Structures are given as structure tokens and as C-alpha cells.
Amino acid sequence: METDQKQKRSxxxxxxxxxxxxxxxxxxxxSDIVFALSLTLIVxxxxxxxxxxxxxxxREFIAVGVCFALVLLIWSKHHxxxxxxxLEDGTTLFLNSAVLFLIMVFxxxxxxxxxFLVTFFTRGYTSGxxxxxxxxxxxxxMMVTIYAxxxxxxxxxxxxxxxHALRRADxxxxxxxxxxxTRLEVRQGVAAVVISMAAIALAWIFPAHxxxxxxGVYFLIGPVMAWLSSRARxxxxxxxxxxxxxx
Amino acid sequence: METDQKQKRSxxxxxxxxxxxxxxxxxxxxSDIVFALSLTLIVxxxxxxxxxxxxxxxREFIAVGVCFALVLLIWSKHHxxxxxxxLEDGTTLFLNSAVLFLIMVFxxxxxxxxxFLVTFFTRGYTSGxxxxxxxxxxxxxMMVTIYAxxxxxxxxxxxxxxxHALRRADxxxxxxxxxxxTRLEVRQGVAAVVISMAAIALAWIFPAHxxxxxxGVYFLIGPVMAWLSSRARxxxxxxxxxxxxxx
Amino acid sequence: METDQKQKRSxxxxxxxxxxxxxxxxxxxxSDIVFALSLTLIVxxxxxxxxxxxxxxxREFIAVGVCFALVLLIWSKHHxxxxxxxLEDGTTLFLNSAVLFLIMVFxxxxxxxxxFLVTFFTRGYTSGxxxxxxxxxxxxxMMVTIYAxxxxxxxxxxxxxxxHALRRADxxxxxxxxxxxTRLEVRQGVAAVVISMAAIALAWIFPAHxxxxxxGVYFLIGPVMAWLSSRARxxxxxxxxxxxxxx
Amino acid sequence: METDQKQKRSxxxxxxxxxxxxxxxxxxxxSDIVFALSLTLIVxxxxxxxxxxxxxxxREFIAVGVCFALVLLIWSKHHxxxxxxxLEDGTTLFLNSAVLFLIMVFxxxxxxxxxFLVTFFTRGYTSGxxxxxxxxxxxxxMMVTIYAxxxxxxxxxxxxxxxHALRRADxxxxxxxxxxxTRLEVRQGVAAVVISMAAIALAWIFPAHxxxxxxGVYFLIGPVMAWLSSRARxxxxxxxxxxxxxx
Numbered sequence: 001m002e003t004d005q006k007q008k009r010s011x012x013x014x015x016x017x018x019x020x021x022x023x024x025x026x027x028x029x030x031s032d033i034v035f036a037l038s039l040t041l042i043v044x045x046x047x048x049x050x051x052x053x054x055x056x057x058x059r060e061f062i063a064v065g066v067c068f069a070l071v072l073l074i075w076s077k078h079h080x081x082x083x084x085x086x087l088e089d090g091t092t093l094f095l096n097s098a099v100l101f102l103i104m105v106f107x108x109x110x111x112x113x114x115x116f117l118v119t120f121f122t123r124g125y126t127s128g129x130x131x132x133x134x135x136x137x138x139x140x141x142m143m144v145t146i147y148a149x150x151x152x153x154x155x156x157x158x159x160x161x162x163x164h165a166l167r168r169a170d171x172x173x174x175x176x177x178x179x180x181x182t183r184l185e186v187r188q189g190v191a192a193v194v195i196s197m198a199a200i201a202l203a204w205i206f207p208a209h210x211x212x213x214x215x216g217v218y219f220l221i222g223p224v225m226a227w228l229s230s231r232a233r234x235x236x237x238x239x240x241x242x243x244x245x246x247x
Numbered sequence: 248m249e250t251d252q253k254q255k256r257s258x259x260x261x262x263x264x265x266x267x268x269x270x271x272x273x274x275x276x277x278s279d280i281v282f283a284l285s286l287t288l289i290v291x292x293x294x295x296x297x298x299x300x301x302x303x304x305x306r307e308f309i310a311v312g313v314c315f316a317l318v319l320l321i322w323s324k325h326h327x328x329x330x331x332x333x334l335e336d337g338t339t340l341f342l343n344s345a346v347l348f349l350i351m352v353f354x355x356x357x358x359x360x361x362x363f364l365v366t367f368f369t370r371g372y373t374s375g376x377x378x379x380x381x382x383x384x385x386x387x388x389m390m391v392t393i394y395a396x397x398x399x400x401x402x403x404x405x406x407x408x409x410x411h412a413l414r415r416a417d418x419x420x421x422x423x424x425x426x427x428x429t430r431l432e433v434r435q436g437v438a439a440v441v442i443s444m445a446a447i448a449l450a451w452i453f454p455a456h457x458x459x460x461x462x463g464v465y466f467l468i469g470p471v472m473a474w475l476s477s478r479a480r481x482x483x484x485x486x487x488x489x490x491x492x493x494x
Numbered sequence: 495m496e497t498d499q500k501q502k503r504s505x506x507x508x509x510x511x512x513x514x515x516x517x518x519x520x521x522x523x524x525s526d527i528v529f530a531l532s533l534t535l536i537v538x539x540x541x542x543x544x545x546x547x548x549x550x551x552x553r554e555f556i557a558v559g560v561c562f563a564l565v566l567l568i569w570s571k572h573h574x575x576x577x578x579x580x581l582e583d584g585t586t587l588f589l590n591s592a593v594l595f596l597i598m599v600f601x602x603x604x605x606x607x608x609x610f611l612v613t614f615f616t617r618g619y620t621s622g623x624x625x626x627x628x629x630x631x632x633x634x635x636m637m638v639t640i641y642a643x644x645x646x647x648x649x650x651x652x653x654x655x656x657x658h659a660l661r662r663a664d665x666x667x668x669x670x671x672x673x674x675x676t677r678l679e680v681r682q683g684v685a686a687v688v689i690s691m692a693a694i695a696l697a698w699i700f701p702a703h704x705x706x707x708x709x710g711v712y713f714l715i716g717p718v719m720a721w722l723s724s725r726a727r728x729x730x731x732x733x734x735x736x737x738x739x740x741x
Numbered sequence: 742m743e744t745d746q747k748q749k750r751s752x753x754x755x756x757x758x759x760x761x762x763x764x765x766x767x768x769x770x771x772s773d774i775v776f777a778l779s780l781t782l783i784v785x786x787x788x789x790x791x792x793x794x795x796x797x798x799x800r801e802f803i804a805v806g807v808c809f810a811l812v813l814l815i816w817s818k819h820h821x822x823x824x825x826x827x828l829e830d831g832t833t834l835f836l837n838s839a840v841l842f843l844i845m846v847f848x849x850x851x852x853x854x855x856x857f858l859v860t861f862f863t864r865g866y867t868s869g870x871x872x873x874x875x876x877x878x879x880x881x882x883m884m885v886t887i888y889a890x891x892x893x894x895x896x897x898x899x900x901x902x903x904x905h906a907l908r909r910a911d912x913x914x915x916x917x918x919x920x921x922x923t924r925l926e927v928r929q930g931v932a933a934v935v936i937s938m939a940a941i942a943l944a945w946i947f948p949a950h951x952x953x954x955x956x957g958v959y960f961l962i963g964p965v966m967a968w969l970s971s972r973a974r975x976x977x978x979x980x981x982x983x984x985x986x987x988x
Binding site (some may be wrong): 023025027029030033034037040041045095097100102104105107108109111112115133134136139142143146183234245 | 258270271278279280282283286287290291292293294295296297298299301302308311312315316319322323326329330456
């Protein structure tokens with residue numbers, strides 16, 4: 001019987017979480033539109049006038065794909081948050097507004113960076129001068145700072161949102177595994193902020209010709225997130241086994 | 248028990264109000280999209296071609312932030328109105344259409360003003376001529392008039408919307424505290440209109456070199472709104488204490 | 495008791511109609527977005543660079559207002575249709591797609607015509623040559639044809655949509671007054687098509703210098719629609735009095 | 742009684758399918774916005790400055806109409822999928838993200854191709870050079886490849902989505918006719934991929950002056966889809982007759 005319910009939940013939802021929100025609330029509606037419009041800002045350019053122009057867009061195609069993946073990843077975090085807690089109070093609205101602002105404002109910078117990196121790694125620049133016209137070595141420190149700050153801000157806001165949900169845990173009637181999964185999100189958000197600050201610090205400490213490598217600290221994101229996640233999952237399973245019915 | 252319900256309500260809603268609307272209605276859906284599109288009109292410019300161009304956008308970043316805050320503030324007023332009363336009759340649709348028109352039409356003027364003020368106060372203009380090319384002293388009177396009229400129109404429309412809800416109070420079965428909170432909104436709307444008209448009057452009475460200070464009358468908004476709000480809250484609490492169950 | 499229910503219905507709905515749709519369906523959601531985007535296409539131009547440029551936009555402000563009113567009028571017809579019948583079958587989706595196509599495609603032409611007429615009637619053109627550069631006398635015949643065809647297409651599609659609902663009256667369990675109101679919409683749609691075809695015919699029959707007056711036939715719209723509407727309302731009231739409970 | 746229910750279902754839904762989703766979920770909401778924005782990218786150009794410019798847009802009008810039809814066709818497939826199964830799990834979100842990416846990214850290429858074909862077939866190009874400036878014979882092979890790949894990707898993703906639903910058939914409690922209709926969609930998706938790959942192969946095998954005809958293989962789409970569909974419908978009817986109640 002319980003297995004049955006778990007399977008049902010797997011259709012719409014998550015293993016350790018009962019989704020409190022079902023209908024799309026207005027905050028979610030506004031947010032969906034802002035996310036989609038951010039995607040449009042990333043895609044929109046100009047209708048190609050000739051097939052040669054169209055073909056020349058293959059680099060943009062890849063860059064847009066990368067931006068899409070990132071924005072939709074943040075959307076899925078946003079989606080999970082509101083499905084899980086269905087909060088619509090003042091604090092949530094305020095923090096969410098800040099997230100929406102960043103999502104919109106970073107659309108163009110994201111496209112700029114993605115296009116630059118794709119063009120760079122697919123050898124789209126034919127000379128060092130061409131690269132320098134877009135970005136000089138001296139500017140990479142500032143570049144790492146701007147993007148790391150944006151990254152930290154988005155994930156820091158999600159940490160605050162999850163911390164807010166945790167403070168309301170009793171009223172929300174979160175089960176033990178649910179509390180654990182909420183704590184996981186707070187920790188992941190804090191980890192993202194710490195790593196971003198490390199990247200910014202390195203960008204200013206490193207000598208100019210090494211600053212591009214300051215961003216390399218982001219390779220830590222994967223392992224750190226995975227470690228936090230597996231630890232939390234194990235704990236949630238222990239709680240569950242100990243008799244804490246989730247639903 | 249009652250405390251329990253109040254806590255629940257704090258998750259989605261307000262202390263003195265039972266939210267009648269739950270699902271997003273079509274008016275709300277259309278309005279959300281219009282609000283988000285207004286935000287897009289404010290954000291949209293052009294993808295920066297070089298990192299230098301991207302960095303030069305920091306003033307726009309602040310200006311866009313200010314516009315976002317204002318538009319999202321109006322959105323949250325709009326959100327509260329429809330959650331509270333769930334009205335979808337002809338009068339509401341008509342007044343709401345006028346609000347949407349203003350939200351869209353003022354997107355560009357808002358960005359213009361915010362960019363001007365941010366550039367001015369961050370010393371982005373290097374000479375008086377540069378400022379004069381964007382706006383002359385003689386034009387400030389007209390500027391105050393246009394923006395104050397827009398401000399008055401938006402908040403006046405909200406006053407009319409709330410007055411409309413008040414007229415239907417019996418059918419909506421508003422409790423006494425709810426009626427009081429509705430009256431508060433009407434009064435705040437009227438106050439916004441009066442202050443805006445004072446600003447316009449001063450802009451035309453003042454000699455040309457003082458007109459920029461006519462806008463200073465808006466510093467009254469904060470205290471006036473806070474005074475009206477605290478007065479209404481006290482009354483609502485008295486009603487509540489006198490036995491008027493809210494839900 | 496019955497009066498009570500009628501009053502409730504007046505909050506969200508119509509006198510003679512029980513709204514079958516409550517939640518926003520996906521067709522409605524898509525349509526809302528398309529309507530709002532059409533409004534954006536009408537509004538979007540460029541952020542003014544100086545206050546003089548901003549002030550010069552007052553004509554556009556009026557023109558955009560007129561377009562908004564028209565698009566939101568069609569939206570409210572669309573809104574009523576789906577609230578009333580809550581249809582989502584193949585025929586409805588197909589006819590609705592055609593409406594959406596016209597709403598989007600006519601955004602620019604609408605803005606063009608509104609701007610032209612507002613500039614013309616506010617004496618914004620300083621010479622006959624200036625007017626001729628935008629539109630010549632010889633082109634008015636074609637102009638009347640294009641806009642009348644668009645108008646006829648939109649209202650013709652609504653006539654088809656309502657006729658489709660009428661064909662499903664039994665399954666929808668429409669009451670007699672509801673059927674009468676549905677028939678009214680079909681008749682109003684047909685009237686709009688007939689008047690549009692008259693305007694087109696006159697535009698080609700009239701000598702060139704009179705063609706602008708062919709559009710004058712649209713002054714018939716008001717009285718004709720009012721007459722059809724009052725006739726239907728009287729009949730609906732008779733049905734209601736004769737004992738046909740609406741809800 | 743059963744006939745009654747079937748008729749009701751015909752108002753919103755399908756003969757062989759009970760719709761599991763009713764409210765618009767967030768995935769659907771985001772998707773609707775992305776579809777509508779793709780339509781906007783297709784429509785958006787510039788407000789005509791004169792009536793002559795407006796009239797010159799008739800070719801674009803047709804081209805936009807063709808693109809609209811195609812995008813709304815895909816939308817209706819998307820609509821059916823989520824109404825039918827109401828899935829919102831990780832796999833569905835991921836595959837759906839890929840669909841949204843293609844819908845947005847192919848907006849401009851679609852408009853480019855439609856405009857080219859409409860201009861070509863309405864004799865809008867006055868010389869071979871004019872055509873050559875937009876597309877040369879040598880480029881048609883690549884063109885067929887790009888568009889066929891896009892077509893294959895979209896329908897391949899739908900095949901994967903339906904296959905995913907089929908794997909969850911037990912939890913979704915699909916009836917036999919419903920399973921058959923789901924299998925139909927998988928097969929149609931696979932057929933679209935196979936035909937697209939045939940078109941690409943032919944485009945590279947054919948000598949340069951024949952490559953445009955490689956696209957002709959798409960004329961197979963109609964008959965193949967119809968044959969698969971009628972076969973599945975017959976089977977579904979057999980299941981139904983054999984006593985499998987659908988609802």
C-alpha cells in the first residue's frame with residue numbers, strides 16, 4: 001500500500017517530499033513568465049537574411065543551449081521550492097523578486113559569456129587581437145568577480161528561501177526527512193556562496209595572466225554538492241526507516 | 248485552535264484577511280504576463296559586444312533594479328487585491344485594463360527617468376551640457392507633471408478598485424477587520440492622488456530653478472501611508488478583540 | 495435564496511450565464527500570453543534618449559491606448575467564451591488558433607493605423623506631402639479592405655466559435671436564456687461580417703476621393719449591436735420569468 | 742449512461758483517453774509561455790512607416806501563417822501529452838526542456854525558410870541572382886540537413902516522452918486503448934525520425950541540382966501517419982468492444 005503511494009508520488013514529485021502546492025500560484029505564474037522572457041532575451045537576435053547568415057549561427061546555437069540549460073536548471077530549483085512548501089508570504093515574495101531581477105538582468109551577460117567561451121574554444125577567433133577586442137587579460141579578474149557574484153547571489157537567495165521554509169517547519173508540518181532535505185538545500189546554497197567568494201578572492205590574488213584560472217575553483221561545485229546530497233539522503237533514509245511516515 | 252489557523256494563514260495570506268481567490272483567474276493570468284512584459288521592456292536593450300560594454304552597464308543595472316522594485320511593488324498590490332476579493336466582474340475588468348495600460352506604457356518613461364537620476368547622482372555626466380542634452384531646467388516642470396500624473400493614475404485606479412470591493416462588501420461577506428483594511432487601501436490611494444496633485448501644482452508655481460524640488464513632496468508618502476496603516480491596524484485589532492472572527 | 499445566488503454570481507460572471515470554466519485551461523493560458531504579447535508588440539519601440547523625445551511620444555501614447563482598448567475588448571470576448579462553455583475540443587482549438595494568429599499579425603497594422611489617424615486628427619502632419627508619404631488617396635481603398643477584412647475575420651471566427659457551442663448545447667446543458675445569449679453572439683458576429691463586407695464594397699464603388707468615408711459604415715456597428723443585444727436580453731428575461739432556472 | 746459520459750468527454754478531451762491533468766501545471770505554464778514567445782519571435786519585425794510598407798508585408802503574412810500553423814501543431818501535441826498523463830517527474834522535465842529549446846531556437850530559421858519559400862513560389866524574386874543571394878544550390882543540401890534534423894529532434898523527443906509514459910503505464914493505470922494510443926505516438930515519432938534521416942541521406946546522395954527534391958520525401962509523412970493512426974484506432978476499438986471500460 002505504502003509502496004503504491006510512493007509510486008504515485010514518483011509521477012509528480014519527489015521521493016522524500018510531499019508536494020504541498022498543486023495549482024500554479026500567482027508568484028509561480030509571474031516567475032514562469034519572467035524565466036521564459038529571460039530565455040527569449042537570450043534567443044532573440046535578428047531573422048537571418050540569407051542561408052549563409054543562418055549557418056553562421058551555429059556557435060550562437062551552442063551558446064544559447066548552454067544558457068538555456070543554466071536558466072532551466074535554476075527554474076527547476078524554483079519549481080521544486082514552490083511545489084514543496086507552497087509559501088506565498090511577504091518574505092517569500094521579496095526574496096523571489098530578487099531572484100527574478102537577477103534572472104532577467106543576467107540574461108545578456110550570460111549570453112555574452114557563453115558566446116565568448118564557445119567562440120574561443122571552437123577556434124572562432126582568428127587572432128589574439130580579435131579576442132582582445134572582446135575581452136583583455138586585465139579584464140578577466142573583473143569578469144570572474146561579476147559572474148561569481150551573480151552566481152553567489154542566486155544561490156544565496158535560494159539558501160535564504162530554504163532557511164525561511166525551515167523556520168516555518170512546524171506550521172508546514174515538515175516530516176523529519178523533509179526537514180533534512182530542506183537543510184540540504186540551505187547547505188548547498190551556502191556552499192555555492194563560499195566557492196564563489198573563493199573564486200573572486202583568487203581572481204584578485206593571482207597575477208593577471210593566471211586570473212582566468214580562478215574560475216577553475218567552480219570544478220569543486222560538482223563533488224561538494226554530490227557529497228552534501230548523498231549525506232542528506234542517507235540521513236533521510238535513516239529517519240524513514242526509523243518509522244517516520246513521509247506523507 | 249484559532250491560533251493554529253492564524254499560523255496556517257500566515258503561510259499564504261495576511262493577518263486580517265481571508266483570501267477568497269486561490270486559483271489564478273484569467274484576469275490575474277493576463278495581468279501577470281503584462282507585468283512581466285513591462286519588466287522585459289525595461290530590461291531589454293542589446294547584447295554587449297565586448298566586456299568593456301558589459302561593464303559600462305552597471306548604471307543601467309541600478310536603474311533597472313529601481314524600476315523592477317517599483318513595478319513589483321505595484322504587482323504585489325495587484326496580487327493582494329485579487330487574492331483578497333477574487334472579483335472578475337465588468338467594473339473590475341475595466342479598471343484593471345486601465346492599470347495594465349499604464350504599467351506597459353510607463354515602462355520606457357520609468358527606465359528613462361531612473362537612468363537619468365542614477366547617472367546624475369553617480370556623477371555619470373561630465374558637464375552641464377551633457378545633462379542639458381537629456382533634460383533642461385525648463386523641462387523639469389513638465390517632467391514632474393507627467394510622472395506625478397502616472398503615479399496618481401495608478402494609485403487612483405487602485406483606490407477605485409478597492410472602493411468597488413467595498414461597495415460589494417455584503418455579497419463578499421467581508422468581516423469588520425476586512426472592511427477596515429479595504430477602507431485603508433482606498434484612503435492610501437486617495438492620499439497618493441492628493442500628494443501627486445500637490446507636486447504638480449508646486450512644479451508650476453515654483454520658479455524654474457526650483458521645480459526639481461517639487462518632487463520632494465513625495466517624501467510625505469512614507470509617513471502618511473504609515474500613519475494611515477497603523478491607524479487602520481489598531482481599529483482592525485479592536486474589531487477582532489470585540490469578537491469578530493475573521494475567517 | 496435565488497437572489498442571493500444571483501448576487502454571488504455577479505462577483506464573477508454574468509446575469510444570464512453560469513460559468514462552466516473556473517480554472518484557467520491551457521488554451522486560455524496560451525491565448526492570454528498571445529494577447530499580452532500582441533499588446534507588447536504594440537507598445538514596444540525604443541527607450542527615449544532625451545526628455546524632448548519622451549514628450550514627443552504623446553501621440554503614440556494615445557494611439558497605443560486606442561489599440562489597447564481594441565485588443566482588450568477582443569480579449570474580454572475571448573475570456574467570456576471560455577468561461578461560459580469551457581470547451582477544449584479540436585474545433586475550438588483550431589478556431590482559437592486562427593484568432594490568435596490574427597491578434598498577433600494585426601498588432602503592427604493596428605498601431606500603424608492608430609498612429610496615422612491620431613497624428614492626422616491632432617494636426618501632426620504639417621503638409622499634404624507628409625500625409626502622402628504615409629498614405630495616398632489611392633491607397634485608402636486597399637486600406638479599408640485590409641482592416642475591414644481583419645475585423646470581419648476576427649468576429650466571423652467568434653461567430654463560428656459560438657455556433658460551435660450552440661451545436662453542443664445539449665451536452666453543455668445550456669438553459670434557454672443561455673442558448674439565447676449564445677445565439678446573440680452568433681448574430682453579432684454575422685452582423686460584423688456583413689458590415690465589413692459593405693465597407694469593402696463601398697470602398698471600391700466610391701470614387702477615389704470619397705473612399706476614406708467607406709469606413710463610415712462602421713458607425714452602424716453601435717446601434718446594430720445594441721439592438722440585437724436588447725432584443726436577446728428581453729427574450730432571455732421572458733424565458734427566465736417563464737420558470738427556466740438558470741443555474 | 743456510458744454514451745452520456747462519452748459525450749461529456751468530447752467537450753474536453755479525446756475519445757480513447759481520460760485526461761488525467763486538469764489544472765495547468767507549472768511545466769505546462771512555462772511551456773505555453775515559451776511557445777507563445779516563439780510565435781512572437783516569428784511575428785516581430787518593425788512597425789511599418791507607410792502604407793506601402795504595410796502592403797509589402799503580404800508575403801510575410803503568409804509565411805508567418807505557415808510558421809504559426811506548425812508551432813501550434815506542435816503545441817497541440819504538447820498539450821495532449823500533458824493533459825493525458827499529467828507527468829511532472831525529472832525525465833519529463835528534462836525532455837520537455839529540450840523541446841522548449843528547439844521551439845525557441847528554430848523560430849528564426851523557420852521564419853527564414855517560410856519567407857524564402859513563399860517569396861519563391863509567389864514569384865517574388867525577379868532574378869536568379871536575387872535567389873542566389875539568399876540561398877545557392879550548393880547550400881540546399883545543408884539546408885535540408887538542418888531542417889530535417891530539427892524536425893527529427895522535435896518528434897524524436899515526443900517519441901521519448903511517450904515511451905516514458907508507456908513505461909509508467911501501470912502506475913498511470915492506462916487502459917488497453919490508452920496504451921494503444923500511446924504506442925501510436927511512439928511509432929509516429931519514430932516514423933518522423935526515419936523519414937527525416939532518409940531526407941538527409943538523399944540530400945547528400947543526390948547530385949547538387951537535385952538536392953531540393955530530397956525534401957520531397959516528407960510527402961510520405963501524411964500517408965504513413967494516417968496508416969499508423971487508423972491501425973491503432975481499429976485496435977483501440979477492438980479493445981473497447983472487448984469490454985475494456987476506458988474511464
